[in-house]
Amino acid sequence: MTSDDVLEYVAYCRQHFEEGLIRAGFSEGEAGWEGPVPHAAGPTRVVIGLPARFPFRPPTVTPVDHVAVPWSWHRDPDGGLCLVAEDDHDGLWWTEAPAFLEHVTAWFERADTGWTDDRPDLDLDRYFQPSMDQRLYLYDDLAQYLDRPIRFSPSGNNTMRIRHGTRPGKTLKHSKNRFGYVADLGEVDVPPRTWADISSRIDSHADLDRRIRQRTVAIVVLTYRRGHHPGAIVLDVAPKKDGGTAVTRLRSAADTEAARSARAGVLAPELRGCRVAVVGVGALGSFIADLLVRSGARHLTLIDDDVVMPGNLVRHLVGPDAVGLPKVEAVKQYIVRNHEAPAAGIGTVNRALTTGSDAVDHLRNHDLVVNATADFATTALLHVSARSLGTHVLSVALQNDGRTYRIDVLPPLNDAAPLPPSTARADTAAPPLFEAGCGSPISPTPPYAVLEAAAATVRHAIGLLVDRPLHPAGETRHFHSSTEGDQQ
Incomplete structure (x- = not known):
């Protein structure tokens, strides 16, 4: 067109x-x-x-x-x-x-009819013009600040963070902090649009109006509810020459565990108490561990005996700052730092899984063991151990230079037939590359294939953890390369 x-x-x-x-x-x-x-x-x-x-x-x-x-x-x-x-x-x-x-x-x-059974829209922000202040104002649990003075202090990335504050005795024009107050509007059936609408709903409005006129309050944080749903808005307030109050909205967001977990998926609460072991935290295992935590899991055991090499980074979860660290420690540090997962909930085992007793211990002490080693001996050891205990292990591997991923439930659930053997595909890639200290060629598996396989594995893992498996035996999927045509 x-x-x-x-x-x-x-x-x-x-x-x-x-x-x-x-x-x-x-x-x-x-x-x-x-x-x-x-x-x-x-x-x-x-x-x-x-x-x-x-x-x-x-x-x-x-x-x-x-x-x-x-x-x-x-x-x-x-x-x-x-x-x-x-x-x-x-x-x-x-x-x-x-x-x-x-x-x-x-x-x-x-x-x-009064909007019966109304959807609880909480977007009070749209009823106020935006402030000229473009910083992001972050707040945590507002209940602890209710009906109290607060201050917002500068933080990284052009943000302001809420703190307990004392009521300033006079205007603080040159302070880097901004002082304010937290008040509750209660149940809001009709959205307020002016400061008059707001102050009429606040018990302490007379004192608050006076402090705004004195310029000792520059920010008002309002909490409110619609049904069972709580909301909050951060407002920039200032006295007007005509005696009124100018009010605009600041860009704000909740920095709480609830806010972060709200987008983790509906199954996140069920996953919080689950214990998962990830055996092998190379490229595939590192992203599996990361996605499990993002999805709500808080108790992981990471098992691997390798260290992070520079060449690992293009496909691995961690970055250059982790080179030289044991992979288990590098992945744990990344997850704790980036997702604020409790460090005490993530255990590390800096050695390979080689004995039957270790395999049995991990299977007994975890709700699920995910094997991402792509190592035949480790896969067989976990399979035999799981069968002897009457439980199951989830094993994943990338094959055919990343064009195939295979996810096996071992042994299959309900005595189902196992997945058929994978078929090796003709290699159409360039001649293999080798590097010093490695007897095998460098895998040309692209990063996106790792992410595809990790996401599919976590889908299966969550299904097993909440007793809603996706398939009794697992899944095999093959993608054509760009030289082979469309996806199969």
Whole structure:
């Protein structure tokens, strides 16, 4: 599609939509297309505007009489109707005027009934203009600061971190700290938009207003709730010459375990108590360990006897600062440093797994053992040990220069048949490379193949840990190389 085709498509969509509005009784005026929207409580006249990015952005709808429509979380700061959520932008469905007007009618029908069973939108930030201060304000558990003075202190990467503070006796214009106060709005059914809306809901508003006028409070952190869902907003406040209070929103975020784990997946709580051993923390095992922790696991044992070499880094989790460290220690340090996982929950064994007694101990003391060594002897040892104990091990290997990954549940669950043997593929790569101190050629497995295999392995590991296995025997997948054609 050329640029002319795009312009023609945009012009057609606009004309087609406007014709639909005309048929529905709308007429064009200076502010946009004005007309009635029928609903149970009686028709409401609105103005529909087409933004410059229409049809790639939905039309806007604003009541002609702003006061006649109750304020709610479903109105934009300018009074327009909040009609299309960010997760409802598929298909450009709003380009058809009848469908769009039906959607507007449904909005008024729900407004007439008080938005029963409403989704708990917590985006109070959008009702305030952004502050000129572009720093990121980070806070932890706000309950400990409630109804108390606080300060935000400079930290790394242009951030400000919350601290317990004392009430300053006078204006601190030249301080690097910014002083403030934490207050609770309680249950918020209608979002506040001004400082007057806010202060009327705070018990200590008179004292807080006075301290803002004295410039001893420059930041107000507000906690609030919608149903069972808590929210927070950080505001920049300053007295105005006319006696009011100017309020803008600061860029802020919770720096808490709850905030970090919220995106770990719905199974994260179930994984917190699981104990997993990862045997072999080279390229594949290091990313498996990392993904397990990101997914919620907090108790790992890392087993390997090797050290980090410079040549490992392109495919390994750790970076140049880890060269020379035992791989188990390097991976543990990375995970603890980057994910704030408790160091006490990650054990390390800086030796190879070679004896049956060690294999049995690990199988007994962990909910799952993941074998990422790609070593036949270790795989066989763990398989025999697991079978004798009536348990299972998950074994993963990359084959065919990374074009194949194989994940085996050993022995398979419920006496299922094992995966068939993998087929070796013809090598179409360049001649093998060798380096000093290594009798085998350097594997040309690309980094993305390691990540693909690690992600698939963690899917299977989580399935086994929560007793919802993906497959009783595992999975084998082969990807064609760029010279072989499409994925199989």
